[in-house]
Amino acid sequence: MALSSARRALQPLLSCTPTRVTRHARAIPTPPRVASCLRKSCFSISAVTNEESKPGGEQPKPGREETKPDRVPSFGNVPPLYKGHYFGPEVEPEVSEPEPEEPSTDESTKSRPAKVAAGANRLIKSFLFGTEESRKEQEVLERSYSTQLMRGKYVHEIAFHEVKPECSPKYVNLISEIYPQIAADPLNKVHLVGSWRCVVGDLDTFVTIWEYNGYSGFHETYYRIHSDHKFIDYLGKVRPxxxxxxxxxxxxxxxxxxTAAPRDLGGIFELRTYDLQPGRLLEWETSWQKGIECRRQVMEPVGAWFTQLGSLNTVHHLWQFADLEHRKLSREKCWELPGWADTVHDTVKLINKMDAKILVALPFSPLKVSCFPQICVPL
Structure with missing residues (x-):
C-alpha cells in the first residue's frame, strides 16, 4: 500500500524540471516509512524510464561497435617497406666542374719559418687527433662486430619448437606438408636449409633453419605467409x-x-650452441678461426652462425657425422692436430654456457641422411 501511494506521489515529479522537483519534494510529507519507499521507488522508476527511453534496450553508439579480431597480430598486419621508403629515391651525385688549381709553390721556395710552422702544425694534429694510419685503424675497430664477421647478404632463422610428447607424430605430419610449400613458392624469398628432430638433449624438440634473402626477404616472406589462409589454418592446428x-x-x-647446399649427408647432425660473454664475440671469432681448419680435416661442416635478434651473444655450429662413434673418433683426432688445443684454451674463457644436441633429419629436409644407416628413433 505504501509503495503504490509513493508512486502516485512521484508521478507529477517525473514531468517537472529539477527546480520544480525540489519544491514539490518539500511539500510532500515524508514519514520514515514513506521516505524509505520513496527512495526505492525513485531508483526503480528511473531505471524503468531509462530502459523504456531506449527502444529495444541499450543500443551501442554508432561508430563504437566492438569488433573481436579473428587472429592475433602478426607480420600479416605489417606490409613490408622498401629501401626507397627509408632513404628516398637514389639520386646521382652532381658532377661539378673542377676549379682551376692555383699554381703550386715549390717546397724549396718556402721560407724556413714557414716550413717550421707547417711541421709544427702536423705534429700538433698528429698528437691531438692521431696519424692518418691510426685513424683508419680506429675506424676499423669501431665498426660493428656483425659488419666484420658476417658473410654475404643472407639472414638465417633458427626455430626451436618444443612439442608435447604425445603430439610428435601429428606435428611432423603438419610441418611435412606446409614447410615444403613455403620453400617451393617462388614469391617467397626463402629456402629451407633443414629440419631436424632432437634425439639427444632436449627431447621432443624440433629444429628448423631457414635462409632469407636479407631482412627485406625475411619481412616480405613473413608478410606473405601470415596473409595466407593455408598458413593460418596450419597455425591453428599446430599451436595446441x-x-x-x-x-x-x-x-x-x-x-x-x-651454409652447406641441399644434399644428402651422414647419419646424424650435432648442433653446438655457445652462450658468449657480452662484447667478446669478435675475440671469440678471431681465436676460433685459427683452429677451425683442424676440425674441417676430420669433420663435415654444415654451417656456423651468430645471432643478431633473439638470444644475443649466441653462436650456433652445425656438424655432420656418420654416427656417435664417428663423432667420438673425430673429436679425438682434433686434439692430435696442431693449433686445436690453443683454440680451445683461448675460447673457453669467453663462454658462459655450452650446449650440444644430436639431431636426425626429417624426411622432407633438404639436408638429410641417406649415405649412412639412419638412427631409428620411434616418434
Missing part, C-alpha cells in the same frame, strides 16, 4: 601441439664460406 616456441635471426660467419 606445442609446449613452447623460440626463434633467432642469425648471420653466417665470414670465415665459414657459406
Amino acid at each position: 601441439l606445442l609446449r613452447s616456441r623460440h626463434t633467432n635471426l642469425m648471420q653466417e660467419f665470414s670465415f665459414w664460406g657459406g
Whole structure:
C-alpha cells in the first residue's frame, strides 16, 4: 500500500524540471516509512524510464561497435617497406666542374719559418687527433662486430619448437606438408636449409633453419605467409601441439664460406650452441678461426652462425657425422692436430654456457641422411 501511494506521489515529479522537483519534494510529507519507499521507488522508476527511453534496450553508439579480431597480430598486419621508403629515391651525385688549381709553390721556395710552422702544425694534429694510419685503424675497430664477421647478404632463422610428447607424430605430419610449400613458392624469398628432430638433449624438440634473402626477404616472406589462409589454418592446428616456441635471426660467419647446399649427408647432425660473454664475440671469432681448419680435416661442416635478434651473444655450429662413434673418433683426432688445443684454451674463457644436441633429419629436409644407416628413433 505504501509503495503504490509513493508512486502516485512521484508521478507529477517525473514531468517537472529539477527546480520544480525540489519544491514539490518539500511539500510532500515524508514519514520514515514513506521516505524509505520513496527512495526505492525513485531508483526503480528511473531505471524503468531509462530502459523504456531506449527502444529495444541499450543500443551501442554508432561508430563504437566492438569488433573481436579473428587472429592475433602478426607480420600479416605489417606490409613490408622498401629501401626507397627509408632513404628516398637514389639520386646521382652532381658532377661539378673542377676549379682551376692555383699554381703550386715549390717546397724549396718556402721560407724556413714557414716550413717550421707547417711541421709544427702536423705534429700538433698528429698528437691531438692521431696519424692518418691510426685513424683508419680506429675506424676499423669501431665498426660493428656483425659488419666484420658476417658473410654475404643472407639472414638465417633458427626455430626451436618444443612439442608435447604425445603430439610428435601429428606435428611432423603438419610441418611435412606446409614447410615444403613455403620453400617451393617462388614469391617467397626463402629456402629451407633443414629440419631436424632432437634425439639427444632436449627431447621432443624440433629444429628448423631457414635462409632469407636479407631482412627485406625475411619481412616480405613473413608478410606473405601470415596473409595466407593455408598458413593460418596450419597455425591453428599446430599451436595446441606445442609446449613452447623460440626463434633467432642469425648471420653466417665470414670465415665459414657459406651454409652447406641441399644434399644428402651422414647419419646424424650435432648442433653446438655457445652462450658468449657480452662484447667478446669478435675475440671469440678471431681465436676460433685459427683452429677451425683442424676440425674441417676430420669433420663435415654444415654451417656456423651468430645471432643478431633473439638470444644475443649466441653462436650456433652445425656438424655432420656418420654416427656417435664417428663423432667420438673425430673429436679425438682434433686434439692430435696442431693449433686445436690453443683454440680451445683461448675460447673457453669467453663462454658462459655450452650446449650440444644430436639431431636426425626429417624426411622432407633438404639436408638429410641417406649415405649412412639412419638412427631409428620411434616418434
